[in-house]
Amino acid sequence: MSTSLEWGLLAPEFLLAGWAAFIILIDLFWGGLGKERLGWLAAIGVVAAGGLSLIWVNDAKQFGELADINDYTTLFRVLFTGIGATICILSARYVRDRLLNPGEYYALILLAIVGANGMAAAHELLTAYISLELLSFSLYALTAYAKFDLRSNEGGLKYMLLGAFSSAIFLYGIGLIYGTTGSTQYAVIGEVLSGDTSDIEWGMYLGLALMIGGLGFKVAAVPFHMYTPDAYEGAPIPITALISALAKAAGFAFFLKLFAVAFLPLIDDWRYFIAGLSVATMALGNLVAIQQRNVKRLLAYSSIGQVGYLLLGIAALSQDAASALVLHMIGYVVTNLAAFTCVILYYNWTGKEEIEEYKGLAERAPYVALCLTIALFSLAGMPLFAGFATKFILFQAAADQDLLWLAAVAAFFSFVSLYYYLILIREMYLGEPEEKTRFQTPWLEYTALTVLIAGVFLIGLYPKPVFNVVEDATATIFVSEELESGEDLVGVP
């Protein structure tokens, strides 16, 4: 237990936390800055933190036994700061028009990013759990942030109580795993589990089941997904975007690292359970989405569907499947943010969020309509856009691990999902708007939207560069696999 900790490694997190405090103070003492510019300020802070984390590109350092700062962590730090910056920019106008005390709002977003970074970096169950709780708490608070909106209140309540309930279950799982393997280090757990586990089977499997349940809640896999539609519909729109992007991405970063390092030896035991979860998630997510009338609930179920595909990547856990999973996750995050940008823009203009109310959007804001169509087609997995390439690679990776039936089920539900995306597209292009006036264009949001759509096109048309980066990142968490041949575990992640 080397006690000397290189605190420098956590510089981005410190910066974020400090910036959060700074934002609160600014909001407290210098009211003149105005709510909108506060958002931009927060965004600048987040971007700075993202830039800072680039220092450790292809470096492999360890922060004591708690976390390791390597390509995997850097990739996710950049991804989370990216998400955070986009959300801050997008929520600037929303907060100005509809929310009070913006300081805490942005601070909580920053703290959520800290939590997410922690989850990706954690190499040890306790740190991971604490970062998970930090992320979840800030999201609970943000969901219920609109004090006087009944739906936000109710959504927050459900998200909070169920979140607490499931984290208790998750903790119980961690306890059992700690009890049976004697340590909370992923690597050590992995090593113990690869040894003979005949005597500790009961505790281990029960713990594993409980942890899958707890994690299932965090990433909204089917039996545990019930809170998602209400949380998404209740929360203010930028926060819905945040949940759909950050919570899912951080959840899977943690899920992937935990299962790739710690539980890989037991893969043949838990593989078919995760596959079962994935099928259930895809099935229910897509089928119920067909019935939705509210755009936020529709995107909630669509994100549940997407989680199904990501679970497929976990079920077929191998180096290729992991990188395919991360690639698909990046594609999904970028596309989802693009879709939510359009939804936020329309909400800022008209305050509407029902599908019927999207009538004639193509007349009133052709560019936004086009971008939303591109995002929806990409979510459905149509070519030219990110969805096609990432889904193709992910399903092919699953098929490679002889899970062809799962890839077939996923392909089928990806087709089913096209229906409800087309319903939204139909409203936009076919419906007749009440009045024909064009909306005035908010330049900042448009640039963010253009950048995101460009990202969607890039991943769709030429994913090689992004895939290379992802390949290096996942290589780090699978190092232990190559070493299995003979050398014992050096404990270096």
Place this chain on the structure above:
Amino acid sequence: MDQAWLIPAIPAAAFAILLIFGPYLPRKGDWLAIAAIGASFILVFPVLADLLDQADGTTYVAGEKAWEWISFDLAGVGEKFEIEIGFYVDPITIVMLAVVTLVALMVQVYSIAYMKGDSRYGWYFTVMSLFAASMLLLVLSNNLLLLYAGWEAVGFCSFLLIGFWWEKRSAAEAAKKAFITTRIGDVGLLIGIIMLWLEGPNTFNIQEIITFAEEGGYDNTYLTGAVLLMFMGALGKSGQFPLHVWLPDAMEGPTPVSALIHAATMVVAGVYLVARMLPLFEVADPIALDVVLVVGLTTVMISATMGLAATDIKRVIAYSTLNSLGLMFVALGSSAVAAAMLYLFVHGFFKALLFLGAGSVIHATKEQDMNRLGGLAAKMPITAAVFAIGTLAMIGIIPLSGFWAKDEVLVFAKEEQNIIVYLVLLSSLVITGLYMTRLFVRTFLFAPREQAAYDHAHEGGLLITVPLLILGLLATVGGFVVFDEVGEALGFPGGFAQFVFLNEAHEFEFHLDTAITSSVLAGGGAVAGWILWQNKAELAARIRDRFAPVSTLLSNRYYIDEIYQFVIDRIVLGLGSIIAWFDRVVVNDGGVDGSAKLGYFTGFEAKFLQTGRLPNYALAIVVGILVLSIAMLVTQV
């Protein structure tokens, strides 16, 4: 020989020019069409001369010339799948070429006067040239596929020409009926061709197929099937018994068209096909030739009887054409190619003559119904005289060409077939005499029944009468070509039969007994006709009243049309609507939409799981956890 390909090429070129520049040419380019068909007619003679002087000893070497149209080699089999455009000339082709080009020339010259002033005058000649080109292509082609191509193109031109005045609903329906009926026939022809190709020597060339068949290449029943299917095509095109319904309605087209297509050229294409393929018929099971015979006979009897009842002069002549075609098939049925070709040769002239005569009557009086004509001989002496020659030739009176041809058929029928066939033929002679004289008497002699028509009657101009006279001359003189002496005089190796059967010598003997019986019967029929239908035709009226049911049956053409229409409406269209309904309701709404709705409603049910109440959500989580852990423990531990 190798410029034989020019014969169809010139009219085809004329067609192309007329199609594009037709309307802008002076007189809409009718002169170009006539010049083209004239050139083709002239070209027939050098080809004939080539054929004759190639004669080494008794046999004539048939010339052949071919270009590659489609060819690719078959993987693995090493052979090539080849389709070529080739021409093959032999005496049968020469006979056909002569008839087609000459009659076409006469008809086109006649049409200048007949079609003057018609709004689509240019279009008429354009299609006429296309028709000539495709008929000549059909006759000259050396392989079955090119023959089929000509065959279809000819059918298409008849569709255009029958439906020339498509403003008339009846003309449009008649054209459609003609094309569909022939198409149904062609289904058989196409299957036959493919069957011959399939088991045969991997080529469509007619001569190779025939030699292959004669060496016993095909197995018997297979060949019979193929041959009968091809005969089905001939049925359609030549309007034989089951598929004859379209010919009477085809009279909707202009009369020169009827003269050319429905008398001399297109309808005999079926006869030409069977004549060309006769060696196959002979090699195949005898049933094949019997079928040809029986079909020919039934058509003869049906058409003759229907002729009695029809009142429209063009329809009567159409029935007479069916009658003659039946005779030709009877000749072919008794494998008498020479007799069939002779009858075809001669029939071409006098039938065209009859049609053009009727045309000039219609042109003058604008009236087609026999009951409104009568006594036109005074007003139209030339037409009447020429029409008389044509009628007598059709009946088969001694000096005229019809007699010699019909006698040949009777002779062969007597020798080859049993007595019943011969008796039936003799009875048809009588009926032919009856209805042909009825036609002539009712239109030209005795008192005119309707004054208006009579006043309008006037002799057609030179352009109408000259072709009539030429054809009249050919109708009278044409028969003598049968004699060897006449043949040698014209430079042929011998009589008509001699020319047609190049290799086997066929002397022409005059069978006195058949000649006498046929003349007596035919003459008797004619006289009876005269008596029945003279003056006011009271005698005929009384007979008709006594046999009322029979005459109504005849005038309704044995209700065959109605039966076919019933079959089509009930079964074909009925089946169509049932399948269309089935497709829309069962396959589409049930199958396709059904599965989509299935997905929709499972989602609908699943939606209500989301009750909105927190304890239910917690319950879902607990259930999930329990299921997961129990399953994990049960399977792993």
Place this chain on the structure above:
Amino acid sequence: MEFVLLALIVIPLGVCPLFMLIPSQYPQLSRYLAALAGGALFALSLLVFVVYEFDGGSGLRYELQWDWMENIGFLRENGITFYLGVDGIGAPLVLLNGVVIFAAVFVSWNIANRTKDFFVLLFLLVAGVYGVFISQDLFFFFFWYEVAVLPMYLLIAVWGASSEFGTFTRTKEYGAMKLTLMLVGSSVLIWVAIFALFVEAGAGTFDMTVLREATLDEDFQKWVFPLFMVGFGVLAGMWPLHTWSPDGHVAAPTGVSMLHAGVLMKLGAFGILRIGMTLLPEGAEFWAPVLMALGVTGAVYGSVSALAQTDLKYMVGYSSVSHMGFVLMGLASMNEIGVNGAVLQMFAHGVMTALMFTSVGALYDQAHIRDMTQFGGIAKRMPRHSAFFAIAGLSSLGLPGLAGFVAEFHIFVGVFEAGYWWAGGLGILSAAITATYILRMLSRAYFGPLNEKWAGLKEMRIGEQFAAVILIAMILFMGLWPAPFIDRISETVEMIPGIMG
């Protein structure tokens, strides 16, 4: 020359952003740009077709291979490559695509609302189709296959037309949604088959020339081929799953249904040939009788139900199903003559249907109804239009001298050669039924006395006539002198494993 192939894809995709730049107040400008792009594509396709040299080699010409993703994850050496190449089967279909888009642009000259977006989507569709015909990489084959389906929904839903049939209605949304879902649904089958193929081949690459050499065991081929057959069959209008085609055509605007029936349906048949039969020969051999049965049912079923239709577009839709049934029969005959016939029929039918839709569209634009029983003698007012429609009809019923006969004849010979004499007989019978409904429609709607209601009809627009003339030129070119087509096609069909002589 290989940059010509690249241009075939870059031009349609490149022109889309250009359209976006044109402000929507100048529809005429976007029409000219569309005409220019269409013309360029037509010229390039003609060039690819004409300059196609016959030297032996692997059968691929003008190959262009750019690495897209290799040596990453499960992909090994040239895993996914942007690999373009045209062969004997591809060349005529590229020409078909060029012809039909050039004609479609002129036909959709009077699209009023949002012309700009219409042309963007149209050219996206064309890019997808070009991509499928010339891409030699299985990933990109599927990529372009989906791109071709992508714009379908909006094209039909926004610019289409709903129609009332008394007992049932077919709204354009319904038609568009059904069409898109059925095509994407069928592509799920193809997707799964591609996964299985990639894993089984074990070469870690999607390059078809490599996959072709991979020896796949018999039973694997037996259960993967039907996936391809049904997946591509749906787009090729295979019998039980054909219902989207008539409904889609009824709802689609003219230009779209031209491209759709003329070219998109050929993608399905092309897929079966290029992927199913080339990569899985034993599987194809095993399933050939089933494909033949479905093809024949489709042919007879299509022509008989066309007989009972009164709506012109439904009739043409069902006739497309019938003719695609012929193509499937040709493919199922598994011998060179039959498969040649199938590819010829793809081209012939493509051009014929495009011409038919041009005419029906022209009539619909003026008369605003498509019920043929209410028309009468309109040849009087629209002589050229009826001539064009008559030529298309006659070519579809197989009149020699026009494209239909050459193709259908080869198919019938091939089917008889393969021993399915019952299928050949039924096929020729359905050609006769085709003659019946075409002629019945011609005589009822075009000939006969002029129905006074339609006295006001005017001749087709110049644009439509120009499009029709091009299409007729193609019909006559293939009808009278098919040698150039056949030499190209037969040379490649020979090299397909599993095709006997």
Place this chain on the structure above:
Amino acid sequence: MIPIDNFLVLSAILFSLGMYGVLVRRNAVLILMSVELMLQAVAINFVAFAVYLNPETFTGLIFGIFVIVIAAAEVGLALAIILRLFRNRQISNVDEADLMKW
């Protein structure tokens, strides 16, 4: 020394009691209390494992402390939200808070 199983059984009982409480109770505050009960059960678990299995390292104990800290934070946040709910709609029964369903 008391065998570890007793502790494990104790925490298991407490855990299931808490879970039962969450499922049955309708009042938001009581649900929160049941969740806290479950968290304490887990804390007992951690401490038991730490003492019995590897006394020399403090991981388990640290875990126990953190669980308590997080439970406290949780209560703070949950009560705030429940308070907002009560102030807005004067209800605390969770079944009535079903504005958003289907």
